[in-house]
Amino acid sequence: xxxxxxxxxxxxxxxxxxxxxxxxxxxxxxxxxxxxxxxxxxxxxxxxxxxxxxxxxxxxxxxxxxxxxxxxxxxxxxxxxxxxxxxxxxxxxxxxxxxxxxxxxxxxxxxxxxxxxxxxxxxxxxxxxxxxxxxxxxxxxxxxxxxxxxxxxxxxxxxxxxxxxxxxxxxxxxxxxxxxxxxxxxxxxxxxxxxxxxxxxxxxxxxxxxxxxxxxxxxxxxxxxxxxxxxxxxxxxxxxxxxxxxxxxxx
Numbered sequence: 001x002x003x004x005x006x007x008x009x010x011x012x013x014x015x016x017x018x019x020x021x022x023x024x025x026x027x028x029x030x031x032x033x034x035x036x037x038x039x040x041x042x043x044x045x046x047x048x049x050x051x052x053x054x055x056x057x058x059x060x061x062x063x064x065x066x067x068x069x070x071x072x073x074x075x076x077x078x079x080x081x082x083x084x085x086x087x088x089x090x091x092x093x094x095x096x097x098x099x100x101x102x103x104x105x106x107x108x109x110x111x112x113x114x115x116x117x118x119x120x121x122x123x124x125x126x127x128x129x130x131x132x133x134x135x136x137x138x139x140x141x142x143x144x145x146x147x148x149x150x151x152x153x154x155x156x157x158x159x160x161x162x163x164x165x166x167x168x169x170x171x172x173x174x175x176x177x178x179x180x181x182x183x184x185x186x187x188x189x190x191x192x193x194x195x196x197x198x199x200x201x202x203x204x205x206x207x208x209x210x211x212x213x214x215x216x217x218x219x220x221x222x223x224x225x226x227x228x229x230x231x232x233x234x235x236x237x238x239x240x241x242x243x244x245x246x247x248x249x250x251x
Contacts, residue, residue, distance in 0.1 A: 003139045003140060004139065004140065004141055004142040004143075005117070005118040005138050005139045005140075005141060005142075005143075005146075005162070005164075006139045007116055007117040007118065008049075008051070008116055008117065008118035008119055008120055008138070008139070008162070009049075009051040009052070009053055009110075009112045009113055009116040009118075009119055009120075010043065010049035010051065010052045010053065010119075010120050010122065011053045011055065011102075011103075011106055011113075011119055011120065011121045011122070012039070012040070012043065012052065012053065012054050012055070012122055012123075012124035013055055013057070013099055013102040013103075013121065013122075013123060013124050014036050014054060014055065014056040014057070014065075014102075014124035014125070015032070015056070015057055015058050015086055015095070015098055016029050016032050016033050016036065016056060016058055016060035017029040017032075017058040017059075017060050017086075018032070018058070018086070018095065018219075019058060019086060019087055020087075020091040021086070021091060021094070021095045021098065022091050022092075022094065022095075022181070023094070023095075023181070023220060024095060024219050024220060025219070025220065025221055025222040026217060026218075026219040026220075026222045029058075029060065032125065032219075033060070033064065035125040035216065035217065036065060036124055036125055037064060037065065037068055038127075039124060039125055039126060039127045039215075039216065040054065040065055040068055040069070040124070041068050041072065042127040042215075043127060044068070044069060044072045044074050044076060044078070045072060045074070046127075046131060047132070048131060048132055048135040049076065049120070049131075049135075050075075050076055050077065051076065051077045051078075051079075051112045051115075051116060052076055052077070052078045052079070052112075053079045053081065053106060053110050053112050053113065054078070054079070054080050054081070054124065055080075055081040055082075055083075055102050055105055055106050055110075056080075056081070056082050056083070056124075057083050057084070057085050057086040057098050057101055057102050057105070058084060058086040058087060059082065059083070059084030059086075059087065060082075062080055062082055065080070066080055077112055079110060079111060079112045081105055081106065081109060081110060083101070083102075083105050085098070085101040085105070086098045086101070089101070092180070092181070092182040093179060093180050093181060093182070094179065094180070094181025094182070094186065094187075095181070095187075095219075096176075096179045096181060096186050096187030096188070096190070097176075097179045097180070097181070097187075099158075099176070099187050100173070100176030100177065100179055100187065100190070103121075103168065103172065103173050103176060104173055107168065107169055107173055113165065116165060117164065117165055118138075118162065118163065118164050118165060119162060119163065119165055119168055120134075120135075120138065120160065120161075120162040121158070121160070121161055121162070122159065122160045123158075123159055123216075125216050125217070125219070126159060126160075126214050126215065126216035126225075127214075127215040127216060128159075128160055128212045128213065128214060128215075129213040129214070129215050130210060130212065130213045131160075131212075133209075133210040134160065134162075134208060134210040134212065137208050137209060137210055138162050138208070141206050142204060143163070143204040143205060143206035144163055144164040144166065144167050144198065144203040144204045144205070145163045145164075145167050145195050145198055145199070145203055145204065145205045145206070146161065146162040146163050146206050146208060147161035147162065147163070147191065147195060147207070147208070148161070148207055148208060148211075149192055149195065149207070153192060153196060154189060154192055154193075155188050155189060155192050156188050156189075156191035156192040156195065157188065157212075158187055158188045158191050159212055159214055160212050161191060164203075167194070167195075167198055167203060170198075171194040171195075171197055171198045171203075172190070172191060172194040174194075175190045175191075175193050175194040175197070176190045176194075178190060
């Protein structure tokens, strides 16, 4: 069986010191660092991603994260990138704009992205407990864009999404330059718009059946993601049903 998207890198975007970012309750750099340490440890121990990019945009010392990578016996390729761009743009643009600068830095300077054909992007403070299912779907898909659209196709849940590197470079990064939280145009809206623009130009699109089971704390309201058994079952079936109704039928 051909694996279409097997040559991918996992991009973990990080902001340890959010500084002036608005609408954020989880602001303590020390608490956020612990979030990233826990998450990174799990990603490195996880079997699936063979290439991991950790990109931090507040200029915070990455010594403790690098130490975790060194101490875990792993054959994964791990790359650390650090910028301080989060300290200079207008707070009115919001935390999503910082995420856009993270993607620009990865596109410009990441060795692992250059040698990859595809990517998966996850918020660095989160671990996806059912990542194996998402991974298996993605690598067996021949789609250029692999994400979930909602709200009349205007929104993409950007906790985890994926696609070909070409989609990232030609569509997503240019669109994220328009992010402005104060005008209600968020990172999630940009991902959705970029996907629609690419689809119009014949890029293949697919909605994952796997809805992510996220382990972590939401930065905006400082609440943990929680799922009981009924919620997990609902997510499993909802993802399959939604994908079914989005598939194109040929008659």
